[in-house]
Amino acid sequence: MRVNILSASFNASAWRLLPNRWDFIAFPLILCLIAMGVVGYHQTMAPISVLKAQAISLDPSMLPGYALRTTLRMLAAMVASLLFTLVYGTLAAKSRRAEKVLVPILDILQSVPVLGYISFTVTFFLALFPGRVVGAECAAIFAIFTSQAWNMTFSFYQSLRTVPRDLLEMSRSFHLTAWQRFWKLEVPFSLPGLIWNMMMSMSGGWFFVVASEAITVGNNTIALPGIGSYLAAAIDQRNLQSVGYVILVMALVILAYDQLLFRPLVAWADKFRMENTMSASEPQSWLLDLIRRTRLISRLLKPIGQVLARLARIPTRLPALLASPKAASMHGERKPSKVIDAIWALLVLCLTAYLMFRVIAYVRTGVGLPE
Template identity: 65%
Template sequence: MRKGGALSWADLIAFLLLAAAAVLVVQGAEQMGQPLAHLQSQPVVLDPARLPEYALLTTLRMFAALAASLVFTFVVATLAAKSRKAELVIVPALDILQSVPVLGFLTFTVTFFMGLFPGREVGVECAAIFAIFTSQAWNMSFSFYQSLRTIPADLDEVARQFGFSPWRRFVRLELPFAMPGLVWNTMMSMSGGWFFVVASEAITVGDTTVTLPGIGSWLSIAIGNEDFKAVGLAVLAMAVVIVLYDQLVFRPIVAWADKFRFEQTASQARPSSWLYDLIRRTRLLRRLFAAFAWPIRNLPAFNWPGLPAAPPIRAGGVADRALNLLWLALVAFACLWAAWVLQNFIARSLSWSDVLTAFILGLATLTRVMVLIAVASLIWVPIGVWVGLRPAWAERLQPLAQFLAAFPANVLFPFAVTAIVAFRLDPNIWLSPLMVLGTQWYILFNVIAGASAIPTDMKEAAHIFGIGGWQWWRQVALPAIFPYYVTGALTATGGSWNASIVAEVASWGDRQLEAAGLGAFIAKATTAGDYPRVALGIAVMSVFVIVVNRVVWRPMYRYAERRLRLD
């Protein structure tokens, strides 16, 4: 670096990268702001020359949804972790929302957003971004919530003794402690958006069909035309985009977030990033970041009312119990009223036999989901621990894992349909793996985050005392990753229910296969514009997800909070 105030070569490279990113964002925003008639006048075509433009538009939609997911996570998950009354509403709501399929959101939001921006493409863009948001936000919120609930007691006590305001506590303690897990879940969310990109960009709800330019709509057309070459080009474009944003966005963030690991001794192996090292050498970016960080540095002076500084102590006073009971009664009343409205809407067109059919189909999908989650856990927990303990391997496998997690199930439809028809296989069995294709990675990414967050002093102590084999797994690895695994398994379960909409109905050209299940029930109702059956399917799916979460995953969460904190 040059002496004095002169800019260095690092500043020049950083400026060129920022300028290129700004040009791409402006170009994509101009495309999204066109009149709605522009979509009909210039439809999506399978021209390789247009694929870079489509890839840019899809990537911008996904990063816009990711930004909204981060804001949602910081607000909603923080409230759920800090307020018992908010937790009673938010956690069940997140359970329901993560189970609602992307098609379910699109069914009711496309018309809404198009009404907000009549005659403009931005309305459909908002619907697509919102659909991608619904595939990204929930696992990030659960991860952040889990981290806030398991902050070590000594760190919490230090924050109390220093009298941190809510904002300073959030910036200095809660966000840094949650950062390693949140980063890996953010990468998983980005990949999860790719998994549902076809449904988000090629929208068909009843008589309404809208195709936005993007890789998702390209894939939809290529699959409909049985064009293997076009499908391969789309997958190649996805791979290029994933490698680019891995190098330019996520790998620098992983390297930066490593300094927030909770440990008392220095880590011997740390993740690296050429871009992160480049940014640390610049003068221009440091000054730019300092200017933007000025308001954040001054916010801690304000003590925001209404937001507790720490998770509240469960007081046992009569007044507190009375207020909690009153709040619980209000929540129960709101739930009963919503159930009554939903029941009236469904009862106008359907009968109890339809409800029974949906419930039986839900049992079939539940069986697939739980078997697949168990198999995925047995495979990916050992692999995730091995990768998380080796930062060098984590760097090598990070883009590959993101690509595999982003791989849309639709891409495998040609091979699945062809193989099932050729070998006369049972679709009820052999379409099932498509459900876990994109969701198993929630388990892997969270386990990697948990293993990489194991303090170095704990690993060194295990080595010194000669703890190995199954004893090491039982006393070190499994307790350390357990809170992260629960978050991954919970979101993978909800994601698998969501993915059943895509996986239980597979098509390739004129050939279509269907597995008996609730996902196929909702997919067919959405295509037909049968809103009562869509509402019924979503309601039954939500009930199944809530029951599974309450019976299986929530007790595991509470156990992790009580027994497996890094205190």
């Protein structure tokens, strides 16, 4: 009898591990994503002499490969922008003293043209990875990063500053630490707006693809394989047919990004929206529904979700520097010292005056004061 029970239990467990029909539909998509990453990695680690030997071809059959390279660059830039947003935006929102410095710096950074960053970062990345394509790839990714990160950071910063007070009070009643409150309350509250800004930032990155993939160092120009380089070559040769091809491929890539990345994120993050009334139509995603209906893939992804949930529940107490003023006042913490605030303001003013002096001195070396 006991053997039969164990056998039935084993069969039930084995049945739960068997893929269903939705798994067979999702597996090819996952394999394609893995293949894209592997191919992109091998091409990135190739010697830079390969780029100099292979000119950009206007053959339409090359466009799928170029589209893959551009897609991976923009995805890498988006990941870097997201990490920058979480760190920089959090520090600016939770520290009054850091906010006085970080927000103006961010405002200045977003006003600098993308070409301005390329002019002084290309040499750095090429020297960081000498003789490798990865140096030029990092320079291109950084250029795209500068067209995405600032908008996302401002959105996340504003969301952290506008977390409702009643939700903060509830987090206090649950005795959440600053780390737990960040991942359980503040990040979910910010997600809907952040995802929409990610979509806008990704769209803005397309304007700088051409500039980021054609890197000039001295008298040498390094053309990275991609949609931007293809478009630049087509315009240079006045080949309108190739321009039409690249526009079509760009539309397909944007559609793929929407269906495979942003639409699932929007549908998943809809549960975090803070609204008193339900929306007329909830966002839907066929890919998210497909993943939820799978059996084997869902079980494989479940441990990853459990690990992330446990990391978010770690009772880590962050330094007082990262405690938001609103949360600190609710927890009854003492008010910051006015003397320290005055010293900090004086240091910021001195640093600003020094930087202005250095800028003026540098400008005067090439331009006279009357000019």
